[in-house]
Amino acid sequence: MDVLKVKYDSPEAPERFCHSLRTTGFAVITDHPIRASLINDVYSKWADFFASETKHQYTFKPESQAGYFPFRSENAKDSPIKDLKEFFHVYPRSRLPEALAEQTWDLYRQLVETGRELLDWVQKASPDHVRKGFTMPLSEMVVGSEENLLRVIHYPPLKGSEEAGAIRAAAHEDINLITLLCSATAAGLEVKDTHGAWHKVPCDPGSLAINAGDMLQLASNGYYKSTTHRVVNPSGEEAKEPRYSMPLFLHPRSEVVLANNITAGSYLKQRLLEIGLLKK
Numbered sequence: 574m575d576v577l578k579v580k581y582d583s584p585e586a587p588e589r590f591c592h593s594l595r596t597t598g599f600a601v602i603t604d605h606p607i608r609a610s611l612i613n614d615v616y617s618k619w620a621d622f623f624a625s626e627t628k629h630q631y632t633f634k635p636e637s638q639a640g641y642f643p644f645r646s647e648n649a650k651d652s653p654i655k656d657l658k659e660f661f662h663v664y665p666r667s668r669l670p671e672a673l674a675e676q677t678w679d680l681y682r683q684l685v686e687t688g689r690e691l692l693d694w695v696q697k698a699s700p701d702h703v704r705k706g707f708t709m710p711l712s713e714m715v716v717g718s719e720e721n722l723l724r725v726i727h728y729p730p731l732k733g734s735e736e737a738g739a740i741r742a743a744a745h746e747d748i749n750l751i752t753l754l755c756s757a758t759a760a761g762l763e764v765k766d767t768h769g770a771w772h773k774v775p776c777d778p779g780s781l782a783i784n785a786g787d788m789l790q791l792a793s794n795g796y797y798k799s800t801t802h803r804v805v806n807p808s809g810e811e812a813k814e815p816r817y818s819m820p821l822f823l824h825p826r827s828e829v830v831l832a833n834n835i836t837a838g839s840y841l842k843q844r845l846l847e848i849g850l851l852k853k
Contacts, residue, residue, distance in 0.1 A: 576775065
């Protein structure tokens, strides 16, 4: 499976990025402008947060979806088993602990800006018939969106007593347009090809792994596929170590029409119900 590594400032970057996104659902961006030291500092501060009991002071409210989600809050769509993770949702409306707010918001803004540029690459590299189907330019869909989400995830060490079939993140597709994933602190991310085989996604330190989500698949009438991926459990000594990751999910504003009069807001609500983060 040819998940391409694309150098951010290469003249061929937009074309190579969109080719990889089109054929595999994923691409890896190298030499991007977001400082590795900022990413590492944010990881370190959030590791301290997850290790403290103060995290429970930030527990999310279903109506806002912002804040801390306790261990095993979420399941993949159509999966009855909860994932082995806890996480924090950073939206523009989120209240963050003071000790990590400044750097987290800095990273959030840079990821959103980089994501908008990548959406411009998709816009320009797509064939005419696909571009004409977009209700507005892709990068404009996310401007001022209150649903752009940085999810800071902690996968605790495994204890060996986990429920049968439970893994760190069960096979799923993302809801949004595209996802930007800062290099995780440990391996585990895998993507499934069209033949049903799983492949490790390369994302070395300093790289961003990008994948297409369901909203881009819908808006492009299936030209870009929302690819199935998962985070598998490690074994041996690696199972004793935590894993942290920080995906930035680019979401259109709620009123944006994706296709067939389906708005981003209505689509998001339905999917949150399916994965157990909203209750009927």
